[in-house]
Amino acid sequence: MQIDLRTVTIKPLRQTFDNIARRIGADKPASRYQEGTLDMQQTANFHYRPTWDPEHDIYDASRTAIKMADWYAFKDPRQFYYGAYTLARAKQQDTAEANFDFVENRGLAATLPESVRKTVLELLLPLRHVAWGSNMNNASVCAYSYGTGFSQPHIYQAMDQLGIAQYLTRVGLLLGDVESLDEAKRAWMDDDAWQGLRRYVEDSFVIKDPVELFVAQNVALDGLLYPLVYETIIDDVLSSQGGTPVAMLTQFMTDWFTETRKWVDATVKIAAAESPENKEVMARWLSQWRDRSAAALLPVARIALGDRSDEVLGEVVQQFNARMAKAGVAL
Amino acid sequence: MDMQVAKKKLGLKERYAVMTRGLDWTPSYQKMEDIYPYIAYEGIKIHDWDKWEDPFRLTMDAYWKYQAEKERKLYAIIDAFNQNNGHLNVTDARYINTIKLFISGISPLEYVAHRGFAHAGRAFPGPGPRVACLMQSLDEIRHAQTQVHSISNYNKYYNGMHDFHQAHDRVWFLSVPKSFFDDAITAGPFEFMVSIGFSFEYVLTNLLFVPFVSGAAYNGDMGTMTFGFSAQSDEARHMTLGLEVIKFILEQDPANVPIVQRWIDKWTWRGYRVLTLVAMMMDYMLPKRTMSWKEAWEVYFEENGGALFKDLARYGIKMPKCAEQIALEKDHLSHQAWSTFYNYAAAANFHTWMPDEDEMAWLAAKYPASFDKHYRPRYEFWREQAAKGNRFYNKTLPMLCQTCQIPMIFTEPGDATKICYREVDYKGDKYHFCSDHCKEIFEHEPEKYVQAWLPVHQIYQGNCFPEGTDPTVEGFDPLAAVLEYYKLEHGRDNLDFDVSEDKKNFAEWRGQATKNI
Ligand SMILES: [Fe+2]
Ligand SMILES: [Fe+2]
Numbered sequence: 001m002q003i004d005l006r007t008v009t010i011k012p013l014r015q016t017f018d019n020i021a022r023r024i025g026a027d028k029p030a031s032r033y034q035e036g037t038l039d040m041q042q043t044a045n046f047h048y049r050p051t052w053d054p055e056h057d058i059y060d061a062s063r064t065a066i067k068m069a070d071w072y073a074f075k076d077p078r079q080f081y082y083g084a085y086t087l088a089r090a091k092q093q094d095t096a097e098a099n100f101d102f103v104e105n106r107g108l109a110a111t112l113p114e115s116v117r118k119t120v121l122e123l124l125l126p127l128r129h130v131a132w133g134s135n136m137n138n139a140s141v142c143a144y145s146y147g148t149g150f151s152q153p154h155i156y157q158a159m160d161q162l163g164i165a166q167y168l169t170r171v172g173l174l175l176g177d178v179e180s181l182d183e184a185k186r187a188w189m190d191d192d193a194w195q196g197l198r199r200y201v202e203d204s205f206v207i208k209d210p211v212e213l214f215v216a217q218n219v220a221l222d223g224l225l226y227p228l229v230y231e232t233i234i235d236d237v238l239s240s241q242g243g244t245p246v247a248m249l250t251q252f253m254t255d256w257f258t259e260t261r262k263w264v265d266a267t268v269k270i271a272a273a274e275s276p277e278n279k280e281v282m283a284r285w286l287s288q289w290r291d292r293s294a295a296a297l298l299p300v301a302r303i304a305l306g307d308r309s310d311e312v313l314g315e316v317v318q319q320f321n322a323r324m325a326k327a328g329v330a331l
Numbered sequence: 332m333d334m335q336v337a338k339k340k341l342g343l344k345e346r347y348a349v350m351t352r353g354l355d356w357t358p359s360y361q362k363m364e365d366i367y368p369y370i371a372y373e374g375i376k377i378h379d380w381d382k383w384e385d386p387f388r389l390t391m392d393a394y395w396k397y398q399a400e401k402e403r404k405l406y407a408i409i410d411a412f413n414q415n416n417g418h419l420n421v422t423d424a425r426y427i428n429t430i431k432l433f434i435s436g437i438s439p440l441e442y443v444a445h446r447g448f449a450h451a452g453r454a455f456p457g458p459g460p461r462v463a464c465l466m467q468s469l470d471e472i473r474h475a476q477t478q479v480h481s482i483s484n485y486n487k488y489y490n491g492m493h494d495f496h497q498a499h500d501r502v503w504f505l506s507v508p509k510s511f512f513d514d515a516i517t518a519g520p521f522e523f524m525v526s527i528g529f530s531f532e533y534v535l536t537n538l539l540f541v542p543f544v545s546g547a548a549y550n551g552d553m554g555t556m557t558f559g560f561s562a563q564s565d566e567a568r569h570m571t572l573g574l575e576v577i578k579f580i581l582e583q584d585p586a587n588v589p590i591v592q593r594w595i596d597k598w599t600w601r602g603y604r605v606l607t608l609v610a611m612m613m614d615y616m617l618p619k620r621t622m623s624w625k626e627a628w629e630v631y632f633e634e635n636g637g638a639l640f641k642d643l644a645r646y647g648i649k650m651p652k653c654a655e656q657i658a659l660e661k662d663h664l665s666h667q668a669w670s671t672f673y674n675y676a677a678a679a680n681f682h683t684w685m686p687d688e689d690e691m692a693w694l695a696a697k698y699p700a701s702f703d704k705h706y707r708p709r710y711e712f713w714r715e716q717a718a719k720g721n722r723f724y725n726k727t728l729p730m731l732c733q734t735c736q737i738p739m740i741f742t743e744p745g746d747a748t749k750i751c752y753r754e755v756d757y758k759g760d761k762y763h764f765c766s767d768h769c770k771e772i773f774e775h776e777p778e779k780y781v782q783a784w785l786p787v788h789q790i791y792q793g794n795c796f797p798e799g800t801d802p803t804v805e806g807f808d809p810l811a812a813v814l815e816y817y818k819l820e821h822g823r824d825n826l827d828f829d830v831s832e833d834k835k836n837f838a839e840w841r842g843q844a845t846k847n848i
Contacts, residue, residue, distance in 0.1 A: 082469070086402055166391055173341070
């Protein structure tokens with residue numbers, strides 16, 4: 001017999017799990033972000049030390065110089081748990097697909113001025129490798145950082161960067177061909193313009209402190225790279241030279257940066273606000289990696305901006321400093 | 332150049348290659364061994380990462396699209412289930428205890444899998460395995476979260492799951508699944524892939540996940556069933572990854588074969604010992620049974636696994652030798668486990684009970700060689716005692732196996748009347764084991780297993796009382812203090828199902844649906 005259970009009104013014994021109630025109070029239901037994030041990582045009574053890192057526990061807050069009384073102070077303003085994350089990306093993916101279709105179906109790639117096409121291939125395609133490096137770095141932060149509030153967004157960031165590397169590959173295949181990808185890789189390996197950036201990325205691979213790696217990758221490198229390449233060079237400079245279709249093909253990256261920087265800023269802010277010691281460490285990492293990032297990006301900027309590179313990059317750095325000041329770290 | 336001509340059309344495989352391994356490069360500013368420091372110490376030799384065959388070809392855009400579609404459906408069903416009081420549709424309230432076991436024993440492992448695959452993905456220099464591992468890392472946080480979200484509604488109405496994170500880190504029997512995954516994630520990245528990717532996901536998944544999901548389906552639990560089915564398409568990817576990992580490692584160098592064989596032996600046994608919990612769930616906790624543990628083992632391991640190991644024979648891999656002992660234990664495993672939990676019902680986060688007459692008949696029919704002879708008599712005795720008001724709760728602590736951390740409850744292979752004990756002296760201490768296999772695992776890596784956080788030892792050392800407890804005061808009740816440390820509420824989360832609030836509430840709430848009040 002199927003009974004109609006909808007008519008039953010019963011009073012729940014509790015609103016949420018105790019670990020959540022201890023944090024937000026027992027009188028209200030928790031959000032899916034909260035239930036999927038708070039205290040998800042095991043914290044006690046680990047059985048064995050990692051054979052690959054016997055100095056530390058499996059999850060160990062002392063892998064970083066940043067000290068937090070509670071690592072769940074880190075909250076993602078986007079409230080991304082897996083479901084919310086994939087839904088957001090699927091929507092952006094839809095737009096990206098429509099944009100690629102639009103450019104492909106109308107043969108817009110062929111209408112690009114040759115100089116624009118050449119600049120795009122030279123500038124964008126080696127960035128596939130930068131995104132791939134970021135995929136690896138974010139995987140690293142996800143694996144070795146402490147507390148799901150901090151670690152969780154990094155797996156999303158890692159996969160986003162893989163997605164970006166793949167969108168860039170598609171741009172390459174659309175505006176060029178497989179040889180264009182090979183040529184870009186050759187430039188990435190050998191051309192002077194790219195060596196500073198490649199060195200930056202490879203040096204970031206050996207950073208052991210997960211929060212420093214977050215700073216080097218997601219704050220300092222992406223914080224200059226995305227405004228420079230996507231917001232300035234593609235959306236402004238190349239668009240004014242007939243490169244609007246390119247801006248359509250990279251809309252995912254522009255939107256993505258606008259969204260993810262909210263989380264990046266919040267994270268910087270929470271870490272720095274915790275203590276003067278944290279703030280000092282963050283400031284040191286930020287200025288050190290910002291300077292290296294700016295120096296590495298200068299020859300890359302020249303591919304599209306020539307003589308204006310110093311000036312444009314200077315502006316991007318100014319904006320970055322203002323952003324960090326707003327997040328509580330004056331540089 | 333005219334863009335419209337002469338553009339080479341890429342095949343699927345080539346296209347996927349430029350989307351993944353084409354992104355990688357050989358670094359020159361930092362040394363490979365500094366970038367990938369964890370790759371050599373296990374002794375596995377990889378000569379050519381490019382020989383890796385991508386087990387599935389999924390670019391991120393397609394991944395987001397498919398997975399979002401699944402999430403939309405899944406959360407719509409969860410919402411409907413919750414709004415309609417779907418929990419009152421389950422066969423009977425005893426069923427809910429399987430959910431308690433699941434969320435405190437299994438869901439936290441999904442989370443460890445998420446972190447473990449992020450670690451393995453980062454550790455491998457090959458882009459093929461890295462992408463596959465990271466995608467699995469992303470899937471695993473999905474599993475952890477969708478399970479918490481599905482079960483969240485049960486927690487609002489039933490006891491035993493309200494503090495499942497702490498329970499997982501603290502409660503005695505949960506150290507069995509916890510230490511299993513801790514063991515895997517603390518191993519090197521290759522062993523992690525063999526332990527979780529192959530042994531767990533490929534060889535044993537049908538014995539872990541499927542019983543819970545089909546148990547949910549049989550017992551009217553739409554919510555749990557839905558996340559189970561929704562996860563299955565992810566599992567299909569994980570299984571192909573697990574198999575590809577094994578084949579790839581074995582094909583790379585003959586010297587890898589004995590290392591991998593030892594891992595397969597170890598992890599099949601470790602996994603099987605964790606499945607003790609599933610065995611008793613299948614035979615005792617599902618009001619409507621799907622199949623017996625013994626049948627499941629025969630179908631999923633002996634038949635399917637047998638075919639798999641035949642297939643792997645060409646690499647020189649043999650069926651793990653522990654399979655022989657498991658075959659001898661299959662008539663006893665679930666009964667010995669349930670007896671133990673019946674005993675320790677005061678210290679667990681779920682309820683236990685004695686099977687009724689029909690259930691005893693089912694058990695006797697499924698276990699003709701063992702049930703009536705060894706287990707029915709003790710159940711009848713306990714049932715009589717309970718009827719007289721002597722429901723027995725064991726308050727002394729059992730000796731645990733140093734490796735699998737299960738109390739020493741298992742009998743000698745082939746003799747169900749004698750408890751199996753093994754021991755090893757190591758650096759002046761004596762270590763105890765439930766079996767030859769757990770003993771061998773210890774002997775191979777004693778420095779690892781001496782570290783085990785054994786719940787019973789920890790209680791006796793005074794490490795499992797709430798902070799500030801003074802065990803020397805008069806009338807100190809150690810069990811009460813331990814329950815407090817476990818965050819278990821005595822009288823609500825524990826004890827016999829018969830006296831439980833769950834039973835009372837469920838009957839009352841279902842009553843409301845059938846009466847006019
Ligand atoms: Fe999973
Ligand atoms: Fe054992």
